[in-house]
Amino acid sequence: MLDLLIEPLQYGFMQRSLLVAIIVGIICSVVGSYLMVRRLALLGDAISHSLLPGLAIAFVLGMNIYLGAFIAGVISAVIIGWIHTRSPIKEDAAMGIVFSAFFALGITLITTIQKSNKIDLNHFLFGNILGVTGAEVRDTAIIAVLVLLTVILLYKELLFYSFDPLGAQATGLPVQVFNSGLMILVALTVVASMKAVGVILVLSLLITPAATAYLLVPRLHQVMLVGAGMGVFSSISGMYLSYYYNLPSGPAIVLVVSILFFLALLFSPSYGILTHSKAIVEDK
């Protein structure tokens, strides 16, 4: 048994990809907890799909592609907010419009440049965790430190803001700054996760561990901690499954995350469908 766990670790690429998978599992769950409680799951999806054109343009300009992706993600969030506030269009419609437009532009650009360059659209769509370089491990770790420090240092303010934005604003807290800050955290997190699971599946790592933990524990910081634990467990087991059964790594991780969710949905002590057949569900 131990051999089975140790064997893959003799390869440098497995060490690097496991490390990235673990880090991504942690930050996605933490940031995703905010998205879940603020009912902004779709925004995570929108920002991640919007990374592609920035990445392609940065590649053509010879810039860091992750920086380009990050900028595109932030721009998409700004445009969504702008459409939402300046027109009678609802936020979910604005998200759908912006992210599909960005996504289409990204696919067009990457398909065009990949004909003549060493760049593979599939790696961004579905991840390419086994190809992670040492520098990418370092960048992912830096992003993780930034994200986690922000969440820890501003925890009580962000809790107040995400629970009762008006009440928080009424005490003078800069909720607009928190709003933008949250967008930036989401953009950073999905950029960091792109290599691991790709832009299409990252939503799963953002939302599913947080939702699973939500079924199990009552407080936001507990949701984050338990969610991060689930994220890490899923990342590791997904990587091993992918190693031994030759499965694609990103989807393997996502499948483990999803199985954990359905177990919690059925068996959660407080909300489980099977353990609480007559549970009264709180107002949605």
Add this chain to the structure above:
Amino acid sequence: MKAMTSRSATEANQPMGSVQTIAVHHLSVNYRSVQALRNISFTVSSGQLIGIFGPNGAGKSTLIKAMLGLIPSVTGSVMFDDRPLTQQLERTAYVPQRSQIDWTFPATVWDVVLMGRVRKSGYFQRFSVTSRRMAIEALERVGMAAYRDRRIGQLSGGQQQRVFLARSLAQEADLFCFDEPFVGIDQKTEDVLFSIFRELVSTGKTVMVVNHDLGESITQFDHLILLNRDLIAVGDRATVLTLENMTRAYGGYVSFFSENAA
């Protein structure tokens, strides 16, 4: 101008030379094309229990939000003790309408009450011993200390409202704003709310309460503001609860309430 100031006994206890007032001048608020408030002006002295009345959609919530700067206003100013209220938000506590809160949020009673101490604690600081003590005292005052570790969504409507009251008490504010606190609560909670409002007012605090219900609880208020997009009337009960004012605000059918209540 219809504005009117009435002095209460408690004002005598305030430091000399600082007659605290809330002064709203020419406040107008639009939601895109809809005009929600039109040129509202009034002055009320603090240390009173102020009721904001009017039918659904009259702009009561909008008035509170615009006063606190939570939504932009087209024109107007709101002063508290001769300084813009929005520059002294640390002195205010706001409890939103219950429909604005996500009751499925993963937070316990304790988490919610401590939110009242966030601003006083300052950035990057943990909650101090004092903050924790104040939070516990606030919970005890509203009779919710035993529910500390309950998830907020597992409480009754009245209990939830008392937790929010406790949060506002923990804020040590001078101006309290409650939006429809009596909706969906039990009699016990209503009694707790009014008795705490009274205590606050007797120590010189100002309490503004939005209420659309014209039941007998209207007699609890020292000062009434009657709205329906325009300011219909402001002043003590006898001034505000006239047949003419009530007809203008609500239409004819509730007018007879005013004669008993005034």
